[in-house]
Amino acid sequence: MALTLTINQDDINTLCDRVEGAQEGAYAIQKLTDDYPSMTIDDGYAVQAELRKRYLAKGHQLVGWKAGLTSRAKMEQMGVHVPSIGFLTDKMTRTEDVGIKTSEMVHPRVECEVAFVTNKDLKGPNCTLLDVLAATDYVLPAVEIIDSRFSGFKFDLASVVADNGSSARFVTGKNKVNPQGLNLQKIGVVMKKNGQEIARGDSSAVLGNPAEAIAMLVNILAEQDEYLPAGSFVMSGGITEAFAVQPGDEITAEFEVLGNVSMTFVA
Ligand code: OOG
Ligand code: MG
Numbered sequence: 001m002a003l004t005l006t007i008n009q010d011d012i013n014t015l016c017d018r019v020e021g022a023q024e025g026a027y028a029i030q031k032l033t034d035d036y037p038s039m040t041i042d043d044g045y046a047v048q049a050e051l052r053k054r055y056l057a058k059g060h061q062l063v064g065w066k067a068g069l070t071s072r073a074k075m076e077q078m079g080v081h082v083p084s085i086g087f088l089t090d091k092m093t094r095t096e097d098v099g100i101k102t103s104e105m106v107h108p109r110v111e112c113e114v115a116f117v118t119n120k121d122l123k124g125p126n127c128t129l130l131d132v133l134a135a136t137d138y139v140l141p142a143v144e145i146i147d148s149r150f151s152g153f154k155f156d157l158a159s160v161v162a163d164n165g166s167s168a169r170f171v172t173g174k175n176k177v178n179p180q181g182l183n184l185q186k187i188g189v190v191m192k193k194n195g196q197e198i199a200r201g202d203s204s205a206v207l208g209n210p211a212e213a214i215a216m217l218v219n220i221l222a223e224q225d226e227y228l229p230a231g232s233f234v235m236s237g238g239i240t241e242a243f244a245v246q247p248g249d250e251i252t253a254e255f256e257v258l259g260n261v262s263m264t265f266v267a
Pocket of ligand 2: 066067235
C-alpha cells in the first residue's frame with residue numbers, strides 16, 4: 001500500500017519548508033490548506049514523511065510515534081474527528097527535573113496520555129489490540145506538550161498531519177508497569193496546574209482502550225509502508241482536552257496505578 005497524492009514533490013518540499021521553518025523558528029503560519037485547498041490527508045502524510053526524512057538527515061533519532069485525536073474530548077476541542085499519527089524524536093524528549101522552555105514553542109499545551117514501549121515489531125494493516133498487548137514491554141504515564149504551528153491553534157486534518165500532529169515535547173514518569181494484569185481500559189488521571197485540578201478522565205476515553213490507538217497507529221503506518229519496530233516509544237493520545245501553559249506553570253498528571261508525571265515551564 002502507498003499514499004495517493006494530489007500534490008507533487010515540489011509542493012511537498014514547499015509545504016515542508018513552511019512547517020520546518022515554523023517548528024524550528026517557533027512562529028505561527030497559516031494552515032496549509034489556505035493555499036492548497038484540495039490537500040488531502042495522504043498529502044499531509046507525505047509532507048510529514050518529508051519532514052521526518054529531513055530531521056533524521058540532520059541527526060535527530062526516531063524514538064517512536066504518537067497517536068492523536070483519539071478521544072472525544074480532543075476531537076471536539078480541535079474540531080477534527082479522525083485520529084492521526086506523528087513521529088517522535090530524541091530532540092522532543094524532556095525530563096521532569098529540567099524546566100521546559102516555552103520560548104522554543106509557539107503556544108504550547110499539555111495533555112495526559114498513556115504511553116507504551118514495545119518489545120516486538122508490529123505491522124499492519126490488520127494489527128489488533130491483542131497484537132499490541134502481546135508486543136508491549138511496559139506502559140508508563142506521559143504528558144505530551146503539543147504546539148500547533150498554525151495560527152490560533154486552528155487547523156484541519158491535512159494541515160495538522162503535515163505539522164506532525166503538533167508534536168513538540170513529551171515527558172514520562174518513572175514507573176514502568178507490566179501490562180499483564182493491568183486494566184488498561186480504566187486508568188484514571190487527574191491533571192493539575194499549579195496545584196489546582198484542571199481536568200480528570202480515564203483511559204477508556206481513548207478509543208475504549210489506549211492499546212486500540214496503538215493498533216490504529218500501526219495500521220496507519222502500514223498505509224505508508226512503515227511498521228513499528230520493537231523498542232518503540234508510543235503515545236496513545238490525550239485523554240482529556242489540552243491546556244495552555246506559560247512560564248512559571250507547574251503541571252502534574254496523577255495517574256492511577258501508573259503514578260505521576262510532573263514538569264515546570266520556564267521562559
Ligand atoms: C493535534 C495533536 C493531537 C492528541 O493526543 O490528541 C494529539 C492537536 O491537538 O494539536 O496529540
Ligand atoms: Mg497527544
